[in-house]
Amino acid sequence: MMYDLAIIGAGPGGYEAALYAAKKNLKVVLIEKDLIGGTCLNSGCIPTKAILSSAKAYRLMKSAGKFGIEISEGSLSLSYEKVMARKDSIVDINRKALEGQLRKAGITLVFGSAKIIDVTSISVTGQPDPITARYVIVATGTRTANIGNIEIDHKDILSSDDILSSQELPESMIIMGGGVMGCEFAFIFAEFGVNVTVVEAQDFLLPLEDHDISTLILREMKKKKIKVLTGKKIEKIEHSASGINIIDSDGALHSAQKLLVTVGRRKITDNLGLIETGITLDKQGSIAVNDYMQTSVPTIYAVGDVSGKKMVAHVAAEQGRSVIDHILGIPRKINYKNVPMSIFTIPEIGSVGLTENELINGHLPYVSKQYLYRSLGKAQAEDEIVGLFKILFEPESGVILGVHIMGEHASDIIMEAAIAMETSITVSAFTNVIHAHPTYAEGLRLTMLE
Numbered sequence: 427m428m429y430d431l432a433i434i435g436a437g438p439g440g441y442e443a444a445l446y447a448a449k450k451n452l453k454v455v456l457i458e459k460d461l462i463g464g465t466c467l468n469s470g471c472i473p474t475k476a477i478l479s480s481a482k483a484y485r486l487m488k489s490a491g492k493f494g495i496e497i498s499e500g501s502l503s504l505s506y507e508k509v510m511a512r513k514d515s516i517v518d519i520n521r522k523a524l525e526g527q528l529r530k531a532g533i534t535l536v537f538g539s540a541k542i543i544d545v546t547s548i549s550v551t552g553q554p555d556p557i558t559a560r561y562v563i564v565a566t567g568t569r570t571a572n573i574g575n576i577e578i579d580h581k582d583i584l585s586s587d588d589i590l591s592s593q594e595l596p597e598s599m600i601i602m603g604g605g606v607m608g609c610e611f612a613f614i615f616a617e618f619g620v621n622v623t624v625v626e627a628q629d630f631l632l633p634l635e636d637h638d639i640s641t642l643i644l645r646e647m648k649k650k651k652i653k654v655l656t657g658k659k660i661e662k663i664e665h666s667a668s669g670i671n672i673i674d675s676d677g678a679l680h681s682a683q684k685l686l687v688t689v690g691r692r693k694i695t696d697n698l699g700l701i702e703t704g705i706t707l708d709k710q711g712s713i714a715v716n717d718y719m720q721t722s723v724p725t726i727y728a729v730g731d732v733s734g735k736k737m738v739a740h741v742a743a744e745q746g747r748s749v750i751d752h753i754l755g756i757p758r759k760i761n762y763k764n765v766p767m768s769i770f771t772i773p774e775i776g777s778v779g780l781t782e783n784e785l786i787n788g789h790l791p792y793v794s795k796q797y798l799y800r801s802l803g804k805a806q807a808e809d810e811i812v813g814l815f816k817i818l819f820e821p822e823s824g825v826i827l828g829v830h831i832m833g834e835h836a837s838d839i840i841m842e843a844a845i846a847m848e849t850s851i852t853v854s855a856f857t858n859v860i861h862a863h864p865t866y867a868e869g870l871r872l873t874m875l876e
Contacts, residue, residue, distance in 0.1 A: 428546075428558045428559065429455045429558065429560070430453045430560055431444075431453070431559055431562070431753070432455050432457065432557055432563075433456045433457065433565060434540045434542075434548070434562070434563070434565060434566055434698070435458065435464065435564065435567060435694075435730070436456050436458035436461075436462045436464060436535075437463065437465060437466060438464060438730065438739040438740070439563075439565040439729035439730030439743060439745055439746045440456060440746065441462070441463070441528060442746040443729065443747065444531075445527065446746065446747045448532055449531070452753075454532075454533045455533070455536055456528065456533050456536070457537075459537070459539045459540070459551075461521060462521055462528070463517075463520065464567055465568070466739040467520055467521060468517060469586065470739075471739055472517055472520055473513050473516075474590065474610060474614070474770070475770060476513040476517070477509060477513050477590075478610070478614055478772075480512065481613070481614045484504060485617050487502055488502065504618060504619070506595040507593055510593055513590075536550055537552070538550040539551045540698065541698055542562065542564075542698060542699040542703045543556055543699060543703075544703065545723055545725055545726065546558050546559060546560065546562075548562065561727070563727045563728070563729060563749055564698065564700075564705075564713060564721075564727070564728045564729075565728070565729050566693075566694040566695070566698065566730075566732050567693075567694055567731045568691040568692060568693050568732065568737070569694055570585035570586060570691060571690050572690065573687065573689055573690030576660065576663060576687060582665060582669055582684060583670065583685045583687065584686050585686075586607060586688060589686055595615075595618055596615075596682075596683040596684045597620065598681075599620050599621070599622050599623070599682050599684045599685075600623045600625060600680060600682040600684070601622060601623065601625065601686045601688060602660055602686065602687045602689060603624075603625075603687070603688035604624045604625070604630075604631040604656065605626075605634075605688065605689065606769050608688040609624070609631060609632060609647075609769065610769065610770050610771055612647060613646075613647075613650065614772075616647075616650045616652050617650075617772065621651075622652045623652070623654075623655065623682060624647070624653070624654050624655065625655045625658055625659075625660055625672070625674065626654070626655065627658065627659050628657070629656055630644075630656060631643055631644050631654065634781075635769075636777065636782055636783070636828070637782060638816055638830065639777070639814070639816070639832050642814055643771060643775070643832065644656075646771075646773070646812060650772075655680075659674065659675040660672050660673070660674060660675075661673050663685065666681065668681070668683065669682055669683035669684060670682055691731075692711070693710075693734070694732060695713060695732060700713065703723060703726070705722055705723055705728075706721065706722040712732060712733055712734025713732050713733055713734070715733050718748070718757055718759070719733065729742055729745035729746045729749060730742035735762065736765055738765070738767065740766075741762070744760055761848065763847075764847045766778045766840045766841055766843070766844040773812055773813055773833045773834055773836065774832070774834065774835065775830075775831065775832045775836055776829075776830075776831045776832075776836035776839060776843075777829065777830045777831070777840065778829050778840055778843050778847060779818070779826065779827055779828030779829060779847055780818065781828060781830070782818060782828075784828075785828070790827070791820065791821055791822075792818050792819065792827055793819055793821045794817070794818050795817050795819075795873050795874065796814060796815065796873065797814070797815040797869055797872050797873035798813070798814060798815075799812060799813030799815075799834070799869065800812075800813075801872070802864065803864040805866065807864070810833065813832050813833020813836070814830075814832050814833065815830075815831050815870060815873040816829070816830040816831070816873070817843075817853070817873050819853050824852035824855075825852055826847050826851070826852070826856075829843035829847075831843075833866065834866055835866045835867075839866060839867050843870065853874045856874055859871065
C-alpha cells in the first residue's frame, strides 16, 4: 500500500502534521519507536508543568496565613510519591487521548524503529514489509546526551529524563545549566525544600532573555535561597559517600546529593538512513532544510528539533502544518521573529521579539517602557506582586519590537503581544483596545500608556 505521507516520530511536529494531513484527506502513517507524544508529552513540557503545579500549590498553602487561612503547625506535609503519581496520571491521560484522536482521524500508527531505505520506502522493526509513501517527514527530535567529560550515570548524575521518573526527592541538588530547563527545575525543587545550586557558564541566567528579566529572575532565586554561580564551569566531578562533589572553574568545591544536567541534547539522526538516502546534515548535526522544511531530497522533509530551527513544541507543530501546505501546493514560510516563548519559572516569563541588547547591538532606535506587577490591583489581591512588563518599540512609528514579561500568567499574556507584532499593531493602536479590569493582561496596555 502506498501512503501519501509517512511521518517518523510522533512528537508535536509529527502528530500535528499527521492530524492536519488527515483533515486534508491524505492517507497518513505515523511511525513511533517509543511513546506517542514525544519528549514534550512524556518527559518534557507536560510532566514538568504537572510537577510545577504541585510545587505552586505547596507554595500557596505555606503562605495561607496571608489570606486569613490558618493551617496548624505540622498539618501540612508533602508526599513526593503522590506528586509523581499525579504527574504520571496526567501524562497517561493526555497520551491516551492523543492516540485516540490520531486513530479517529484515520491515521495508521506503527510502532518500531524506522530507517529510510530510499525516497519512498521505510523499513520498520517488527514489520515484515517496508512502508511506502510519496512524501516523508522526519520528526525524530532530540535526546539527552553526555556533555564534555561529564557522563550521566542515571544514579548520582542525572538527566532531565531521570529526574522526571525518580520517586525520591533529594535533599540537595546541583543543576548544571541556568537556561530554561535549569531555571524551571531550580524553582520547582526549591519550593519542595531541596537545597539547590545552579551553575551557569554564561555571565547571566537565561542568557537569551532580556537582561532585565535575567536580573529579576536572579533576584527571585536568591529570595528562594537558591545558590547561583554564573560565569562558572564544572571542571571536575567526584563521587562521595553522600553524593557528588564538583570543582568549579574558580577551584571552589560544591557538594550535593545529586547533579542534574540540563544542557547538551543531541539530535536523533543516527540509524535513520539519512546519509545513505542523500539527506544532508549541517555542522550542528541538524538535518539541513530550506524555508519550506524540505531536505536535500525534495520529497523528504524534516520538522521540529531535528531541523535545528527554534527548538520548542509549538514551532515544531507549525512546521508540521506548513509542510502539509507545501505538499498540497500552498507554500508558506514560517515567521520565526514573532514566536512567543514561555518559561515556567516562579513567576513565569513570556517573551516575543527582540531584546534590548539585540537592539543596542544592532544600532536600532527604540523606546523602552516598563510597568511593575505590584501596580496591578489583581496582583495585590492575589499576592502575586513580583513581576515586570517591558515593551520595546520604534520611536517614530510605534511599531512594537519586543515584549518581555515576568510575572503571574506571563506565558498567557505574551500571546497578546505576539498577535500585535504579527499583525503590525502599533503602540497607539494597542492602547485603544479596552482591557478588562482587574486583570493581569491590562498591565500590557498600562505599560504602553506610561
